[in-house]
């Protein structure tokens with residue numbers, strides 16, 4: 002039994018206290034508090050206090066007998082830069098760069114801890130301001146061995162990091178079934194500490210059926226079994242959520258884990274709340290660490306997570322590589338739930354372009370070309386390619402922003418350097434790299450349509466991870482037959498996209514239908530019970546003509562949240578015009594479907610939002 006002392010020194014106000022042994026005799030809490038740390042000014046996000054506690058976290062603690070402690074765990078939140086964790090000057094690792102509130106574990110090399118004073122230091126060398134919360138530091142006697150040494154090594158290689166978690170006792174088994182057919186269904190289980198809101202250690206490892214991260218287990222067959230922390234002396238309460246992305250309901254249950262010997266069992270039944278016949282759910286922007294060396298996701302985990310979010314048409318878009326998901330899809334049985342399309346993110350110095358479909362054996366397009374005309378010529382020369390999406394057009398990559406005012410006049414929709422945009426689609430919402438002003442890219446799209454470009458609206462996730470950027474969170478609904486998701490006709494989907502028949506969904510789905518005989522337009526806003534539409538804006542030729550406030554109760558209804566039929570007069574519209582509707586409402590910050598703040602923010606204010614952007618309907 003160790004007695005120890007704790008002090009925060011240097012930059013943190015000195016606080017010296019003595020804790021008894023942790024209630025759980027395998028763990029020792031050395032600092033229960035979460036600290037607000039900011040490495041550099043100014044404040045990154047306005048929801049953090051104006052003043053941080055310190056620029057780095059340094060915790061000095063006394064240990065009488067360090068023997069046996071081999072794992073350090075902590076919690077952190079809103080970590081964007083690379084923060085190094087060192088213990089007595091030995092590097093333990095880096096905090097995962099993730100906006101979520103997470104529990105993380107680090108192995109302590111033998112001989113690192115000493116009797117007497119020990120020092121934990123968490124700091125970043127980055128000059129970019131990063132407001133983070135970090136703390137709740139504990140020492141543990143041993144880490145859990147979830148898989149064999151060779152499997153752990155193979156996973157670490159494919160996803161670029163090792164999960165190290167404490168040993169936990171109580172087993173929890175979860176199942177999910179489709180409520181209407183009573184059959185097992187792929188899903189996302191989210192496990193959150195009911196008191197702190199943290200995504201907690203999940204005592205299981207990814208397999209051919211599970212994609213596991215702290216607080217999250219995507220399951221391909223609707224079953225997951227894992228261990229959770231909690232003992233009689235230190236019981237813990239968890240909120241467990243079960244969902245399947247945008248179209249399904251969200252079920253939740255609270256459990257207390259107090260070291261039970263018997264497994265705990267929870268069974269969920271998911272209602273398909275948002276019916277989308279004739280609309281293919283597509284995420285046309287997906288990555289893996291395994292092939293992109295960025296993010297944290299293996300190919301297997303990507304496929305399980307995509308199925309768990311209900312994506313019917315995932316497009317593989319590794320950077321400048323052609324990765325066909327097909328063999329792995331068949332091997333693990335994801336082929337029951339979707340049709341995959343080989344594509345590529347052609348990653349040039351003059352913008353990133355997602356391209357598909359790609360014929361087997363085709364060589365990736367050259368990504369080092371320096372003019373758009375050559376880039377687009379090269380892209381469309383790739384065998385099979387018919388779709389070219391302008392990705393994240395307002396973001397800076399390699400010093401270049403395709404839609405920057407130096408390159409693009411957003412009033413007239415014209416490019417200023419003599420280049421012609423030959424992309425036939427563009428991302429309006431990239432949920433992994435959001436904009437501070439969510440309407441900016443929508444306005445860009447309107448002005449491109451007005452200047453004669455033919456461009457389909459796209460929603461995508463750009464997910465490189467299992468959970469940080471949730472796959473399919475922003476997605477594209479494309480008008481095409483989706484009655485058999487195992488054999489979606491990709492040519493039909495592509496034809497539909499080329500005709501502009503797509504909708505951008507980010508927690509909401511907005512559809513328009515033009516009835517030419519009666520000169521009326523049907524407008525619908527759809528969404529699950531867990532999102533709300535509050536405002537719908539109607540646009541004619543890119544100009545807002547009307548704003549509709551949706552009453553709170555109606556906006557929360559599962560399925561059709563709003564439906565109305567308008568005459569063309571209501572839109573001030575006439576033949577030859579194009580019309581569009583954009584629905585929006587409050588977004589989700591909680592860990593069961595967290596939305597990420599803007600990737601390259603213009604200002605420190607951020608409030609999560611949901612949005613559904615209709616296709617642009619041309620009135621003939």
Ligand SMILES: [Zn+2]
Nearest residue numbers: 346353392393
């Ligand atoms: Zn990109």
Ligand SMILES: [Zn+2]
Nearest residue numbers: 286288346463
């Ligand atoms: Zn990307």
